[in-house]
Amino acid sequence: MLKRSATGTWLPAWVPESTVNVSILLLFCSMVQSATNGYDGSMMNGLNILPSYTNYFNLNAATTGLNTASIFIGGFWGPIFSGIMSDRLGRRPTLFWGAVITLIGILLQTAAQNIAMFVVARIVLGFGSAVSGIAGAVYLSETFSSRWRAWGVGLLNDFYYVGALLAAGITLGTGTWNTTWAWRAPSLFQGIFSILCIIILPFIPESPRWLVHEGYLDEARLAVAQTNANGDLSDPVVLVVYKEIIDTLKWEKEEGRTMSPKEIVKSPGARKRFLIGMSPGPFSCIAGNIIASYYLGAELDTAGITSNIQQLKANVVLNVWCLGCCLAGTHLVAKWGRRPTAILSQVLLIACLFIIGGLSKVYADNPTGASNAIVYGDVAVMFLFQGFYSIAWTPLLTLYPPEVMNYSIRANGYAATSFSLNALALLFVFIMPIGLTNIGWKMYMVNASWDIVILGLIWYYWVETKGKSVEEIDALFDGEKHSLVPDVELVRRGEVQIDDKALEVHIIGEVTTMKG
Known part of the structure; x- marks a missing residue:
């Protein structure tokens, strides 16, 4: 059963x-x-x-990068x-x-006739996916109930490997084609997620x-009810969540937060x-996964696996493994x-990185005399590395920043996180093939x-946000929560009882004042 819901924007909703x-x-x-980015990384792995x-683009190390x-x-x-779009237009x-915008980029990429067109298309694609990705993470963190936020927002980035797995399978299937559709078809399928x-x-x-924040108070209460209590406006959890939101945003406005x-x-x-909220972006980017995310072929070459078909199969297996690991990691993050x-x-x-470096050095010193144990051991640790990366960084990249940042800086702060991530990724994705070519295992x-x-930075600076609503996290930074109602999860579990009628009267009075 769908219910027409006002959204405060031109885009209507039947919830x-x-x-x-x-x-x-x-x-x-x-x-x-x-999913689009995961598909892209795995697809480019396959295309490279x-x-x-x-051969179509006559690529060398620099143009590949x-x-x-x-x-x-x-x-x-x-x-x-x-960030500005999310705040002004709505999530x-x-x-x-x-x-x-992402769909436009995908269509241009599929139709690319030369390197210039391919590059422009990927710039458009990257712009669109960045816009939707930032809005998506902020939107989920603000809309999911606190009991499901870790899974809901964590799974947002876990779907990276759903897209990656689809791309790996599609590029494996088209890999034997002798036309340009061997790479155009995987590119076209990338648009399914945006659709x-x-x-x-x-x-x-x-x-x-x-x-x-925009003054649509009644609409906001209905949205809280729809995401917490099957649309029941008088549910105690709905009253507490709603009161936390209006109290906290009222406090931010009174403090002059813009x-x-x-x-x-x-x-x-x-x-x-x-600084704490943006750190997952650069931390995850330079952790080392870019080598396997975009240049698996070159990485497998250093381990002695040079067959195109074997490398494409390894790409499929890698994404299945990483999907399992990130789901397990999301469970750890939540619990x-x-x-x-x-x-x-x-x-x-x-x-893992020290082990991979050591094994790759042994192989590089004597490629013809290296044992199969060295080769397959190197590949096994590469796979372990990607799995261990997926345990934490895949869910935390979208979950942690919006949790740490309060409303007035959430959209722009997370945008800055994405900006730093993409700036570093642009640098590292470009230099990795050059680095692997010039210094190899080092x-x-x-x-x-x-x-x-x-x-060391994570150990010393990060704060724990598990089990708190985004308003309750304020106490970790400001020293106090800006609402007097009990914590949401305590009410949800029945550990704290509230006076529903008194809270309802208080909310009505506060909403009336805010509207006036």
Whole structure:
């Protein structure tokens, strides 16, 4: 059963009564960015292996890096606009326009006739996916109930491997074709996620935080009810969540907090939130996974596996493995916590990089005399590395930043996170093939060394956000929660009882004042 819901924007909504159904639709709509990017990384892995692609564009090391990394040029510019768009247009309309721009880029990429056209297409694609990705992460963090937020927002990025797995299978299937459709067909299929997003958008509510901030108070309460209590406006959890939202946003306005991008550096508290919240972007980017995410073929070459078909099969197996690991990691993030999971993952990554570097050196010193044990051991640790990366960084990349940042800096702060990620990715994706060509196994040792620094920063600076609503996280940075109602999860579990009627009267009075 669908119910027409006002959204405060030009994009209407007919929302299911069931909270479970709403949550499923939220997840599938917002998966567009991670699935598109996951598909892209795996697809480019496959295309960089295919002679029909490399010969068509007559690629060398530099142009291979340019073709592959150009998506991050668009991803570099997308965040400059996405935060402002999300705040002014609404979360859902920004998702819509991001998906449309992504589709345009995909069509241009499929029709590319030369390197210039291919690069421009990937810039457009990167811009669109950055816009929708930022809006999606912010939207999910603000709309999912706190009990499902870790899974809901974490799975947003876990779908990276759903897209990657589809791309790996498609490029494996088209790899034997002798026409340009061997690489054009995988490119065209990349648009399926953006189309899915556009189809689902009319059936999900707008972010209740955005609605309250824009003055759509009654619409916001309905959105809270739809995402927490099957549309029951008088449910105790709905009353507490709604009261937390209006109290916190009222406090931010009284404190003079604005939606300007300058707000992220305006005060010491905002700077602390921003620096901690943005850290997953650059940390995950330089952790070392870019080698296997975009240049698996070159990585397998260093281990002695040079057959195109064997490399494409390895690409499929790798994505199945990583999907399983990121799902397990999302469970750890939800049950164990964000910070402990990140520390565990980082320790395992450092160990793997040193082992890969050592095994690759043994093979490089004597390629003809290296035993099969060295070759397959190297590949096995490469796969372990990608799995260990997926445990923490895949869910945390979209989950942790919007949690840490408060409403006034959330969209622009997360946009800055994406900006830093794409800026570093643009650099690293471009230089990795050059580095692997020039210094080989030493790249792994260099990468492991800076991962040790990242581990220390996580250990010392990160805060734990497990089990808290985004308003309750304020207490970790401001020293207090800006609402007197009990914590949401305590009410949901029945550990704290509230006076429903008294709270309802208080809410009505506060809403009346805010409207006046």
